[in-house]
Amino acid sequence: MSKQILILPGDGIGPEIMAEAVKVLEVANSKFNLGFELSFDDLGGAAYDRYGVPLADETLERARAADAILLGAVGGPKWDTIDPALRPERGLLKIRSELGLFGNLRPAILYPQLAQASTLKPEVVSGLDILIVRELTGGIYFGKPRERTTLENGERMAFDTLPYSESEVRRIAKVGFDMAMVRNKKLCSVDKANVLASSQLWREVVEEVAKDYPEVELSHMYVDNAAMQLVRAPKQFDVMVTDNMFGDILSDQASMLTGSIGMLPSASLDVNNKGMYEPCHGSAPDIAGQGIANPLATILSVSMMLRYSFAQVAAADAIEQAVSQVLDQGLRTGDILSEGCRKVGTVEMGDAVVAAL
Amino acid sequence: MSKQILILPGDGIGPEIMAEAVKVLEVANSKFNLGFELSFDDLGGAAYDRYGVPLADETLERARAADAILLGAVGGPKWDTIDPALRPERGLLKIRSELGLFGNLRPAILYPQLAQASTLKPEVVSGLDILIVRELTGGIYFGKPRERTTLENGERMAFDTLPYSESEVRRIAKVGFDMAMVRNKKLCSVDKANVLASSQLWREVVEEVAKDYPEVELSHMYVDNAAMQLVRAPKQFDVMVTDNMFGDILSDQASMLTGSIGMLPSASLDVNNKGMYEPCHGSAPDIAGQGIANPLATILSVSMMLRYSFAQVAAADAIEQAVSQVLDQGLRTGDILSEGCRKVGTVEMGDAVVAAL
């Protein structure tokens, strides 16, 4: 039976890096007989330009029908001044929410070939391999009420709501424990339970879920301390699980510890492991259209897709090995360039991965 | 006229480091004829043990009457299992809120003598001097409703509220701009305006306040990007202003960039620059009572107090110079020890600063 993959290149460098990822996906498709059928649509600014909204209903229907989604990146200055409700990132938030993609996996891995790219000392980050599990469809990102009002004295005021229910915490905690089980069996749950009511519930429920995972060593950490520890001694972490807002901050901080955010993929999964896969980096409008963007994070997102949504371990491994091989060959896009290496553009990098595959 | 200073040593290493800071304060008091009168009370776990609450009414009254407050640190495992409403940090949050200490100044300075303590490469952090201005009495820390409830289906749920009013944002923005004016005239306001309603108001009001500070170069940054940029290129920042929660996270991250959080003081100011001063680090219960804690952050908090609450610039400078001198002499507590330096304890370090003064 054929599998439907929906491709959403998005904005900025999105179309360029996606073109390379699609090449790799097509080679893997025939080589490993995956039976994938690809279709294409728009999200974010590209969707606004075409449909007048950052996520069209028909695109959402196609996404629902697909077996997996591959996304480039969304956003750019072109849409900075439009109605906030129609901005590119609203499309991203809507597709996450509508498809129930609550489980966001964000690895922060330091590739040995790129060790010098980090701003941290080699001994602090060499061998770094953290997985951040971020809750993606709840919390303050989607909590109601979210309002703009006026106080009696005429002052403007605005507020957001940070809600979490037991079942929301339980399902993301399970993802955290499941991931820890196939890794080094250490899970750190990050919250602010000394201040927030939602964090107190979070901690309580994580403790309950822990009973089903006696092999996993669970710790709790306040978010401010987690931000410190990621700088001080990041290798102390294996898997971290946290809420939507804290996960947004900590996963970006962790990815930057590697110095090569152009290498990091991510997955956003629903209860059935149907997922949307995308690079951790943004749409980089400043370098869009120049053919110099690093396509490897998007290519590695293809590998994550094969692994998590389709259990195609051999094909996923093959893509990761191909990427490692081109790094060994000394090929580098500008963002990860270092002395003694050969600078290549987006297409050449994609071609090299295809060749290695 | 005499000035009243309320001393709250707190918990853990608090009493030890405070004893040294008080010695320094008393020397400065007589040397510069400051006319300070010191009184002592408890906060946090120490207050719970003595009064049954982490901040007694009589302590709060004393704090209101004082011209400035010097705090050690609060918290420890001893009070981990008591009623959450009586935990040490509730005393800290209450004193901040009751005294209206909305303006939290958290410098992250890399002392040239301690450059090697950072986990970041020297070229990335040498000369680092950031000031984080954190809103301290509003936002999600104090927003109502904050509740624990049960859904119709019997599930537990909990929520917090993140409110900001125009006047709350305006007054902290002003602090940010004022600080930028006496520094390098660069202010970065950090928010999550692409997701939060409160952040949209925040950005709007910061823009309005900017009109009164044409000399300051203002930028806006999303909090996830700020966490990345603090790792990638922290020296791009001069002053950062942000809300209570983001400030909690980013100030801890920034302080750890220096590798020597035992050196960093902080101030929490009200509308009249009356303030509470405390080290950025916590109560470190693991090393309490051993006489090895670093008292310099608390001693530098005295200097900040002289500068911000009493405009005693000469005395403030003298204390900072004395601290720099003992570092030049090669004296180090364990937390900042490096090869070729002499390891000293808390008291010896305090004595050395007194001698240098």
Ligand SMILES: CC(C)[C@H](C(=O)O)[C@@H](O)C(=O)O
């Ligand atoms: C674009 C933005 C809304 C989004 C988020 O905050 O989730 C992004 O920062 C991310 O982390 O995917």
Ligand SMILES: CC(C)[C@H](C(=O)O)[C@@H](O)C(=O)O
């Ligand atoms: C102890 C805690 C409540 C406090 C805070 O979150 O504000 C602390 O982390 C700080 O930053 O002073």
